[in-house]
Amino acid sequence: xxxxxxxxxxxxxxxxxxxVELAGSRKTVSTALVGPVxxxxxxxxxxxxxxxxxxxxxxxxxxxxxxxxGTAP
Amino acid sequence: xxxxxxxxxxxxxxxxxxxxxxxxxxxxxxxxxxxCGGHTHAIFxxxxxxxxxxxxxxxxxxxxPVCVLPVGRLDMALxxxxxxxxxLCTYGDMLRxxxxxxxxxxxxxxxxxxVRMVGSxxxxxxxxxxxxxxxxxxxxIGFETTTPxxxxxxxxxxxxGVGNFSVFSNHVLTPAAIMNILxxxxxxxxxxxxxxxxxxxxHVSVVIGAQPYEHFAEEFGKPVVxxxxxxxxxxxxxxxxxxxxxxxxxxxxxxxxxxVTRDGNAAAKALVAEVFELRRSFDWRGLxxxxxxxxxxxxxxxxxxxxRRFAMDAPPAVxxxxxxxxxxxxxxxxxxxCRLFGRQCTPQTPLGSCMVSDEGACAAYYRYGRRARALExxx
Ligand code: SF4
Numbered sequence: 001x002x003x004x005x006x007x008x009x010x011x012x013x014x015x016x017x018x019x020v021e022l023a024g025s026r027k028t029v030s031t032a033l034v035g036p037v038x039x040x041x042x043x044x045x046x047x048x049x050x051x052x053x054x055x056x057x058x059x060x061x062x063x064x065x066x067x068x069x070g071t072a073p
Numbered sequence: 074x075x076x077x078x079x080x081x082x083x084x085x086x087x088x089x090x091x092x093x094x095x096x097x098x099x100x101x102x103x104x105x106x107x108x109c110g111g112h113t114h115a116i117f118x119x120x121x122x123x124x125x126x127x128x129x130x131x132x133x134x135x136x137x138p139v140c141v142l143p144v145g146r147l148d149m150a151l152x153x154x155x156x157x158x159x160x161l162c163t164y165g166d167m168l169r170x171x172x173x174x175x176x177x178x179x180x181x182x183x184x185x186x187x188v189r190m191v192g193s194x195x196x197x198x199x200x201x202x203x204x205x206x207x208x209x210x211x212x213x214i215g216f217e218t219t220t221p222x223x224x225x226x227x228x229x230x231x232x233x234g235v236g237n238f239s240v241f242s243n244h245v246l247t248p249a250a251i252m253n254i255l256x257x258x259x260x261x262x263x264x265x266x267x268x269x270x271x272x273x274x275x276h277v278s279v280v281i282g283a284q285p286y287e288h289f290a291e292e293f294g295k296p297v298v299x300x301x302x303x304x305x306x307x308x309x310x311x312x313x314x315x316x317x318x319x320x321x322x323x324x325x326x327x328x329x330x331x332x333v334t335r336d337g338n339a340a341a342k343a344l345v346a347e348v349f350e351l352r353r354s355f356d357w358r359g360l361x362x363x364x365x366x367x368x369x370x371x372x373x374x375x376x377x378x379x380x381r382r383f384a385m386d387a388p389p390a391v392x393x394x395x396x397x398x399x400x401x402x403x404x405x406x407x408x409x410x411c412r413l414f415g416r417q418c419t420p421q422t423p424l425g426s427c428m429v430s431d432e433g434a435c436a437a438y439y440r441y442g443r444r445a446r447a448l449e450x451x452x
Contacts, residue, residue, distance in 0.1 A: 003432070033344070044332055048194070052279035054331050066085050066088070
């Protein structure tokens, strides 16, 4: 019930909507809660709405921190 | 899928597990509550507990909206669904939750009630527009993740003048529940559930931000680490909690930086504040009445409030006495402590709400917990 899923914007639609690709399928979602989006943006989608955005640089930083675990405590 | 697969990588999970094992201090125990059912689900699905040293114990919290809805509120929805002229819409999980005398929305539908499953609150508004002769009620439940969508649907109905749409609001607030677990004196006195730190909600925090938890860390001296829902997120957050506890720190840290900021989603919060206001008190299954823990529609949107529109009385609810959900939701019992677990009560034949939703502790134990159960038995 609280589990949003990552989805990539593949088309921006009028009326604060966008077509997204998530887990291999396409879906139209409302972007009213996240403001203007662009093709290629990654959103967190739940019950027909984008609730937030995914930040690529932060994701990379998290993975880099995990990869350095063995070397630095 | 990007942002998913890399956070399920087994090699990284093993490295994290080794790190956690190396850093737990001998003779010390780490009792960590994952508030969210989403985390409970991830912990069981990926066997996270099996990768953790014995000193780290995960306690499952009440963060499953289906599980914490009191039977009485479900009974009210059932009564609403049976009213002539009403179409009751809700998310799929709600259809199989047992109310008093094992009544469910599915059964009401079989008996002729117009109950529809919707994937979005906006679908309910569309249904209302398509059929002006019906009173379409959206039976709304959930934490801060589903509240903004409900608020958006109410706003849309108001903007378009959809007069036959209303909402039966059961939206609840995460920070109020965490606070209750930490301080409810009556509950604490009977069954002390010691908690050393919290795994903070993932997608709830996308909306409300990290800021609301700062108060608990300070006032109760318990660390909170906000964590994503993938297994590596959960494990990294556990490592961060272990490090805080070792160092004697109690701070709010954010593991899920790719999605959560300190302030959350401003537009979503503003929309919720415009449409909803706090209820003085709301009953939670397992926790009892929790002050200022739920939302109802503001007077300006009274026309869309099902509780004002329909005379809805709440007859006393009949709980299944053998169901241990209430104690499980407080972290005071485990699903295997329930004598119905896996016998009469299974995901196909749920007798309590904790067995219905994927996020419920009983469902997670049943689906993925065989190995964990065997380990427990061996201990
Ligand atoms: S196993 Fe079923 S009856 Fe027992 S506590 Fe869980 S949901 Fe309730």
